[in-house]
Amino acid sequence: MKKQYKSIFLISALAVLTSLVQARQIDPVLDDIYEGVEIKMPKVQLPSFPDRAVSIADFGAKGDGMVKNTEAFAKAIDEVVQAGGGRVIVPRGIWLTGPITLKSNTNLHLEDGALVLFSRDFDDYPLVKTSFEGLNTVRCISPINALEAENIAITGTGVIDGNGDAWRPVKKGKMTAGQWDKLVRSGGVLSDDKKMWFPTAKSKKGYTSSTNFNVPDLISENELASVKDFLRPVMVSLVKCNKVLLDGPTFQNSPAWNIHPLMSENVVIRNLNVRNPWYSQNGDGLDLESCKNALIYNNTFDVGDDAICFKSGKNEDGRDRGMPTENVIVKNNTVYHAHGGFVVGSEMSGGVKNIHVSHCTFIGTDVGLRFKSTRGRGGVVENIHISDIDMINIPTDAIRFNMFYGGNSPVLEEDQDAEDEARNEAIVPVTEETPAFRNIYMKNIRATGSGTAAFFMGLPEKSLENVRLENALLEAKNGITVIDTDGLILKNVQVKAERTSALTVYNSKNVNVSGFTFEENGKTPVRILGKLTNAIQLDKADFSTINEQVSKGNDLPANALKIK
Structure with a gap:
């Protein structure tokens, strides 16, 4: 009898173990991802799948790059879903297809050598209601899309290519003369001033029907079909999903943004190579919008716009949604070309909070750490912890807070004017439309070869609040x-400025500077300016001849500066 019970026990245990092994095709998140995190962060839930797999080739797909396999992808996904979940295998080959809709309990797995290439045929992408750049709008359906799906993944080592060159307008100033001539000879339509190329006449009409470049607001919704080619989709759209994993593949050449999780939770983005041409309009890498409980680690970005960007809706649409991006860890990422390495905004009207960013490297990125917003947004950005960031050859600002953002690229393009984002000193009433940035902590920051060490700018009516920069070499x-x-702390910050003062303070208060070192360059190292400036504290030990190394503006209040 004992032997019988023992056998039953062993068989049951073996069945449980087998079940666990079959369900566990996904590598767990290692504990070190959560180590050293200052925020209260729940463990992010990963998807899991039964050990069941089908190949798209079993449903008639042909990997020759010529036959469109939209139906085969759909049938393979449906087969897996109906069986209770599993993997849809994409083997080696070039798999041309229209849109792919992911459904619950599906892992789209790209084997080595697999290239999923999305169609250049705009008719494959019907118009759908969605959100883009934080606004409720209509766009073409995304090449990869999921709505209210749970337990989904895209894994493997293959490549996903959105054929974005078929969709994107291109500015002449972003190309060499040879590249521009080749593009124009390929077909398409030029703008009236000959400085922008559009793939089709519909695309051009969409541009001329818009005051903000991306959402046609000068025509009615009934007319959107006439500008359909202009309504470029993000490549990967994951809306209201739960337990999402992107792990391993290369995502490249997106029509607009590359990867866009929206209003989703338990999102893990890891081990990806995210690429777009540097000239790609709206060629963001990852835009995490109104999501909570997410991990972003071990990725590489080389894109045409912002690399890792957190958003939560724009203006009234974002405030009505009221869903912040919150509880996110960003670790061990490398960014090459991008407008910003780690970015918050400018569409942050629902708020961004409880974020940890560490151990990232930015190489030649236009801006390293980029925070942007403007009057009208509203929303609160708070409790952001950033540490151990290395940057090199940042052409503009290593750290930038800009509350007068108007859409300009960090490196101004031919059709952009710095005056569009000029600071307006007029104080306007503080309302729900006033953005607030506060409680942002940065330490162990190293940046060499930058244009500007750091730029901190709030609004005259709503200061940038409680920012700390500690242990930095700029x-x-x-x-x-x-x-x-208001409330800036600079502690143990070393500034090597070639052309200007090491530190200039204007119309700010409660600024505490200690352990501040600088190199003499013929300019006054520290300047304190502005009739609204108050409660600025410097450490006498940081200066050899403080009366010569610190200058005060003529309109500075008498007791605004304190030397301790």
Whole structure:
């Protein structure tokens, strides 16, 4: 009898173990991802799948790059879903297809050598209601899309290509003369001033029907079909999904943004190579919008716009949604070309909070750490912890807070004017439309070869609040500028500024500077300016001849500066 019970026990245990092994095709998140995290962060739930797999080739797919396999992908996904979940295998080959809709309990797995290439035929992408750039709008359906799906993944080592060159307008100023001539000879339509190329006449009409480049607001919704080619989709759209994993593949050449999780939770983005041409309009890498409980680690980005960007809706649409991006860890990522390495905004009207960013490297990125917003947004960005960031050859600002963002690229393009984002000193009433940035902590920051060490700027009516920069080495042409900021702490910060003062403070208060070192360059190292400036504290030990190394503006209040 004992032997019988023992056998039953062993068989049961073996069955449980087998079940666990079959369900566990997904590598767990290692504990070190959660180590050193300052925020209260729940463990992110990964998807899991039964050990069941089908190949798209079993449903008639042909990997020759010529036959369209949209139906085969759909049938393979349906087969897996109806059986209770599993993997849809994409083997080696070039698999041309229209849109792919992911459904619950599906893992789209790209084997080595697999290239999923999305069709250039705009008719494959019907118009759908969605959200883009934080606004409720209509766009073409995304090449990869999921709505209210649970337990989904895209894994493997293959490549997903959105054929974005078929969709994107291109500015002449972003190309060499040879590249531009080749593009124009390929077909398409030029803008009236000959400075922008459009793939079709519909695309051009969409551009001329818009005041903000991306959402046609000068025509009615009934007319959107006439500008359909202009309504470029994000490549991967995951809306209201739960337990999402993207692990391993290369995502490249997206029509607009590359990867866009929206209003989703338990999202893991890891081990990806995210690429777009540097000239790609709206060629963001990852836009995490109104999501909670997410991990972003071990990825590489080389894109045409912002790399890792957190958003939560724009203006009234974002405030009505009221869903912040929250509880996110960003670790061990490398960014090459991008407008910003780690970015918050500008569409942050629902808020961004409880974020940890560490151990990232930005190489030649236009801006390293980029925070942007403007009057009208509303929303609160708070409790952001950033540490151990290395940056090199940042052409503009290693750290930038800009509350007058108007859409300009960090490196101005031919059709952009710095005056569009000029600071307006007029104080306007604080309302729900006033953005707030507060409680942002940065430490162990190293940047060499930058244009500007750091730029902190709030609004005259709503200061940038409680920002701390500690243990930083910033080597740049220009030093640190502080405007409309309340509660800035600079501790153990070394600035090597080639052309300007190491630190300039204007119309700010409660600024505490200690352990501040700088190199002499013929300019006054520290300047304190502005009639609204108050409670600025410097450490006498940081200066050899403080009366010569610190200058005060003529309109500075008498007791605004304190030397301890």
